[in-house]
Amino acid sequence: MMSTSDLEQLAEIELQKEDEEEKEEDQSCVTDAPSPPHTRITPDPSHPFYDVARHGIIQVSGDDKYGRKLIIFSSCCLPPSHQLNHQRLLDYLKFTLDQYVENDYILVYFHYGLRSSNKPSLKWLRQAYGEFDRKYKKNMKTLYVVHPTNFIRIVWNIFKPLISHKFGRKLTYVNYLEELREHLNYEQLIIPPDVIRHDEKLRAAQKGGPPPSVKTPPPRPPLPTQQFGVSLQYIREKNRDALIPPVISQTVTYLKEKGVRTEGIFRRSARVQLIKDVQKLYNLGKPVNFDEYSDVHVPAVILKTFLRELPEPLLTFRLFPQVQELLGVESSLRVSRCKQMVESLPEHHFIVAKYLLSFLHMVSEESIVNRMSSSNLACVFGVNLLWPRHGSISLTALTPINIFTEILVEHFTTVFGSRCPAAQVTP
Missing domain, CATH: 3.40.525.10 (CRAL-TRIO lipid binding domain)
Structure with missing residues (x-):
């Protein structure tokens, strides 16, 4: 040896x-x-x-x-x-x-x-x-x-x-x-x-392997019942003009009842195969009963996965460069600046964002029990709510995204107004 x-x-x-x-x-x-623009640090x-x-x-x-x-x-x-x-x-x-x-x-x-x-x-x-x-x-x-x-x-x-x-x-x-x-x-x-x-x-x-220029086949058109990987507009049109996508409304409703006081909610992952199975059920238009999985982290991961697979982020591509400039805004003015940015969202994006952030604000109010403060939630959700149109999110870009998301959670009432979307839209 x-x-x-x-x-x-x-x-x-x-x-x-x-x-x-x-x-x-x-x-x-x-x-x-110099490195290409999307990789320059x-x-x-x-x-x-x-x-x-x-x-x-x-x-x-x-x-x-x-x-x-x-x-x-x-x-x-x-x-x-x-x-x-x-x-x-x-x-x-x-x-x-x-x-x-x-x-x-x-x-x-x-x-x-x-x-x-x-x-x-x-x-x-x-x-x-x-x-x-x-x-x-x-x-x-x-x-x-x-x-x-x-x-x-x-x-x-x-x-x-x-x-x-x-x-x-x-x-x-x-x-x-x-x-x-x-x-x-x-x-x-x-x-x-x-x-x-x-x-x-x-x-x-690679012997017998595909040359680098081989292109992947074009994606199949989505099913009428598709929920993951399609736009908010597509989901709304296929779900009788429902303002809140079924995946968001159903996961939020379940988590409000059984997950808000769970320590580390949204921090844990779930079994990969379980997540794939649930996604398949949703995409086929079949009912999903989260009680069957005996794991509150399954709907939590499904919610994040849904947001991450949207073709355009919930907070839109247009807001990304504005959010990157947030560090240059004086601290005392950041809440009002975030309010301006959020109010500029397209109507449907604003409604869904208000619904989701209302729930995350509720989660943060139980942080003594669940250990999920507005800062922790921002770290988890920031990259699932906002990303650039081209390229990847660099480590440098994460800081303003997390600050922006933390403000949305912590100052929800100020940023979105006093009316709770849950009272307007039945999950």
Whole structure:
């Protein structure tokens, strides 16, 4: 059996070999060339970890298909080791995770671009694993390792004695980006251009595999009963002009009765197959009885999933750039500015938003019991209510989105008016 030092030496040899194989490819995204607009990272210079954050190594990219936060680590964005304090990198990773570890979350690791010149030491990796105590590991549901190489497998063998069997089961190797579509909201992923080019090269070289230019077939037209992935207008037309979509009204009604006082409501995920089954029932126009699932987190996840799969976010594409400017508004004026933005929504979007935010305000009023303050709800719902028309939500863009959503929840009566939509619309 090889010793740990032998494995470490073998890992370094493998990484050097991979360096040589990739030397004809483009340089990693840490070059002097500017990144495309949708991937450029522009954190505020006052950010406590600006020295690390400016590289874009770590990103938060909305939720996956089942309501779990996506944390992305891109190796190709690591600068040469002498230009980065790796202890600061570890502290920044913990700083980022601390905002989300109370929720279920997913970690996506893009391995391409890790080289001898920019890789952290194996000692650093041991320290990182040791510092990630139970609070970080418990709610991490899956670790996707994208484009794994022999180096990854050797490192895994080095760490195997340290890693629990339960944690080991969370590891999933992903050979091609296309495989992520089955599990994640692919369009919202922040993927460095070099990773995309590397993936295209791998697919082109894949024996018998489809060339990169192969297009997916056009989507089938939606069913008349379709609820997920179609517009609010479509749902309204197909449901006798119902002002509130059935998925929203039914989940909210159920959660008002049985979920408002549940600790961590909206923070937990549910079994993936259950969510798929419920979505299928809704899309086929069949009745859904949440009591059958004996899990109040099922309707909670269904509500978030419905919002996330709308072709246009509930708070519309038009509001996204306005919300991004919110940090420049004086704190004392932000509530009135949010009121102006909300009142500019199209009528149907305003009605549905008022109904939903009334409920979230109600949830926040029970925060002593459910631990879901307006700030916590904003962290969960912000990315499900608002996203850009093109590209992904960057870590920088999340802050104003969360502030905006927190104001909508906490100051609901001021922002939306004193009349509760629940009194106007019967769920």
